[in-house]
Amino acid sequence: MANPGINAGVGGGAKAPSPILDVRGATLQYKTPKHLVTATYKVDFDVYQSDRFVLLGPSGCGKSTLLKAVGGFMQPVEGTIRVRDRVVKAPGPDRMMVFQEFEQLMPWKTILQNVMFPMQATKRFDRGEIRDRALAVLDKVKLSKFIDVYPHMLSGGMKMRVAIARAMAMEPDILLMDEPFAALDALTRRKMQEELLSLWDQTRFTVLFVTHSIEEAIIVGSRILVLSPHPGRVRAELNAERFTHENVDMPEFGLLMKRIHGLLFEESEPVPEPETEAVA
Amino acid sequence: MNALAGDVTRAPVERKEFEVVPIDATGIGSIEKPLSLAERLADNDLLRKLAILVVLAVVWEAYARFLGNPLLFPTFSETIQTFWRELTSGVLLDRTGVSMQVLLIGYSLGLVLSAVFTTLAVSTRIGTDLLTTLTAMFNPLPAIALLPLALIWFGLGIPSLVFVIVHSVLWAVSLNTLSGFRSVPEVLRMTGRNYNLSGVRFVMKILMPAAFPAILAGLKIGWAFAWRTLIAAELVFGVSSRSGGLGWYIFESRAELETAQVFAGLLAVIVIGLLVESVIFRTIEARTLQRWGMQR
Ligand SMILES: Nc1ncnc2c1ncn2[C@@H]1O[C@H](COP(=O)(O)OP(=O)(O)OP(=O)(O)O)[C@@H](O)[C@H]1O
Ligand SMILES: [Mg+2]
Numbered sequence: 001m002a003n004p005g006i007n008a009g010v011g012g013g014a015k016a017p018s019p020i021l022d023v024r025g026a027t028l029q030y031k032t033p034k035h036l037v038t039a040t041y042k043v044d045f046d047v048y049q050s051d052r053f054v055l056l057g058p059s060g061c062g063k064s065t066l067l068k069a070v071g072g073f074m075q076p077v078e079g080t081i082r083v084r085d086r087v088v089k090a091p092g093p094d095r096m097m098v099f100q101e102f103e104q105l106m107p108w109k110t111i112l113q114n115v116m117f118p119m120q121a122t123k124r125f126d127r128g129e130i131r132d133r134a135l136a137v138l139d140k141v142k143l144s145k146f147i148d149v150y151p152h153m154l155s156g157g158m159k160m161r162v163a164i165a166r167a168m169a170m171e172p173d174i175l176l177m178d179e180p181f182a183a184l185d186a187l188t189r190r191k192m193q194e195e196l197l198s199l200w201d202q203t204r205f206t207v208l209f210v211t212h213s214i215e216e217a218i219i220v221g222s223r224i225l226v227l228s229p230h231p232g233r234v235r236a237e238l239n240a241e242r243f244t245h246e247n248v249d250m251p252e253f254g255l256l257m258k259r260i261h262g263l264l265f266e267e268s269e270p271v272p273e274p275e276t277e278a279v280a
Numbered sequence: 281m282n283a284l285a286g287d288v289t290r291a292p293v294e295r296k297e298f299e300v301v302p303i304d305a306t307g308i309g310s311i312e313k314p315l316s317l318a319e320r321l322a323d324n325d326l327l328r329k330l331a332i333l334v335v336l337a338v339v340w341e342a343y344a345r346f347l348g349n350p351l352l353f354p355t356f357s358e359t360i361q362t363f364w365r366e367l368t369s370g371v372l373l374d375r376t377g378v379s380m381q382v383l384l385i386g387y388s389l390g391l392v393l394s395a396v397f398t399t400l401a402v403s404t405r406i407g408t409d410l411l412t413t414l415t416a417m418f419n420p421l422p423a424i425a426l427l428p429l430a431l432i433w434f435g436l437g438i439p440s441l442v443f444v445i446v447h448s449v450l451w452a453v454s455l456n457t458l459s460g461f462r463s464v465p466e467v468l469r470m471t472g473r474n475y476n477l478s479g480v481r482f483v484m485k486i487l488m489p490a491a492f493p494a495i496l497a498g499l500k501i502g503w504a505f506a507w508r509t510l511i512a513a514e515l516v517f518g519v520s521s522r523s524g525g526l527g528w529y530i531f532e533s534r535a536e537l538e539t540a541q542v543f544a545g546l547l548a549v550i551v552i553g554l555l556v557e558s559v560i561f562r563t564i565e566a567r568t569l570q571r572w573g574m575q576r
Contacts (some may be wrong), residue, residue, distance in 0.1 A: 091473045092538060103465040107572040108489040121475040121485065152573025 005104035009260065018085070020174055020206050021070065025079030026066050039065035040232040040247065045225050047174065050204040054240075056217040057227030058082065058264055063143070063210040066232065067178050071097050084173055093122040096167035098177040102159045105151040111138065112147040115166045124170060137169040140199060158186040175207040181216070193220055194245060199201060214260045218243045226263050236263050325392055326558075354540040365542040372529070379510060379525030382438055386445025387506050391499075393446065394453040399483050402461050411458060415451050423448035423509040427516065444513050448505040453498040460494025461487045493574055500561055505551070511549055
């Protein structure tokens with residue numbers, strides 16, 4: 001169960017648990033010169049403190065778009081997105097994004113400088129403590145040996161660790177990850193999933209994680225939002241707190257996989273929505 | 281045929297499976313294959329280029345001797361002698377100094393203007409339209425064609441030269457910089473915006489370094505354009521200024537039929553171009569793009 005309040009000190013109040021992220025009826029659209037593409041339609045969900053909340057859905061169903069909207073890079077045409085009761089209007093360091101692409105690292109900065117950069121740019125932390133914080137978080141992702149090299153000298157998995165470290169060092173309200181491990185090979189991906197979970201065990205951060213791998217969703221996530229094919233609508237919300245790498249072989253794991261598979265790929269409605277509509 | 285016919289069983293060669301402990305790899309850091317002297321020499325950029333220059337010089341010398349007309353085509357050795365004489369007497373250095381001064385003023389002014397224009401262009405839509413329109417209009421216009429106009433506006437002197445140099449630098453650098461900015465990966469832009477960077481700070485901290493390969497290419501082209509424009513402008517620049525630059529030196533020498541001096545002047549132009557390219561720009565490249573893995 002997604003149970004808030006594990007990290008008792010963080011909420012800082014005796015209030016009833018209120019969601020960190022509150023998405024209400026969010027419809028997201030792209031306006032291109034020729035078409036109006038509806039990426040998601042009236043999506044609702046809540047993410048609570050220390051959730052590992054996974055957005056799962058077939059390719060093109062609007063997962064990235066939803067994440068971008070939470071990040072503040074686009075506005076819903078209908079509905080609202082709130083983080084800590086404030087409506088999201090623009091990008092900000094309280095919601096740190098981690099992308100799939102390795103290009104997100106700055107090639108002109110060393111690993112250490114990359115991790116320090118957002119802390120310096122946003123002035124969120126005292127100047128004296130930035131370096132130590134960066135070193136500490138790089139130590140957590142086992143990159144202490146590589147602090148002075150440039151990103152192009154790292155392997156894909158290491159680059160991804162830098163990106164995660166950089167985002168975590170900012171201690172955002174919520175970490176937004178868009179298929180962070182999709183560009184990695186299967187072995188590295190598995191290792192990164194384990195590392196992410198062990199990092200989570202240490203600090204219990206809140207993360208919104210996009211993937212289109214059912215297995216990854218079950219292993220990484222504590223709660224899974226299943227989206228329908230394009231345009232993305234809510235199909236189901238499931239709990240997956242119980243499962244990790246250790247119990248991949250358990251029958252329940254297989255059952256959950258099957259269930260999600262069914263949700264994703266069985267025809268649930270006879271008439272699929274048209275892909276695009278002409279601009280009025 | 282026989283061999284194929286005999287190959288009835290298509291079973292793979294049978295081999296035993298095995299597992300071993302990997303061999304000891306401590307001390308792997310010291311494995312280094314020493315290169316032979318010839319390999320090291322061939323690996324040296326400067327040396328290879330020098331070799332090309334030597335060949336060119338030999339061809340020049342041979343052809344000039346075959347021609348035997350120093351008024352039309354002095355030999356390489358004569359040119360070098362004259363070059364050395366003019367250099368040590370200080371004349372060439374003086375002239376180069378004058379040219380350089382004007383050049384640096386014009387070049388830096390052009391860069392500053394270009395920075396302003398491109399920053400405007402990436403921050404506002406009207407700025408983009410302005411820059412692309414102006415570039416499309418003025419980039420094809422040879423700077424020298426503006427010289428008559430410059431003479432009318434600024435008279436005979438440094439301001440006119442600076443004007444044409446700025447014109448030749450500004451559009452080339454802006455065009456490159458803007459296209460560099462535009463090809464910065466979307467995730468890098470989003471990352472920058474995620475950190476609340478915007479406006480000038482976004483341009484300085486994200487776009488400029490990310491587009492640095494294109495910017496540096498623009499700087500090089502701008503430099504070459506500026507240098508060419510300056511020499512050409514000085515050549516047609518008239519008589520009044522007594523201490524003209526290199527272009528004027530070449531023009532004077534031609535008037536006095538000192539062909540070897542004309543060649544020495546041209547040589548100076550080339551040497552400076554080479555020095556700037558292979559020392560200044562190479563160093564910048566090695567310190568930035570190559571270290572960052574943005575260029576091989
Ligand atoms: N910049 C854009 N302009 C127009 N349409 C877009 C744009 N980006 C995405 N779309 C459309 O929006 C829909 C959702 O795209 P999105 O990238 O969010 O999908 P996704 O769920 O992340 O898919 P994937 O799993 O393949 O990454 C798609 O139909 C896509 O064509
Ligand atoms: Mg996506």
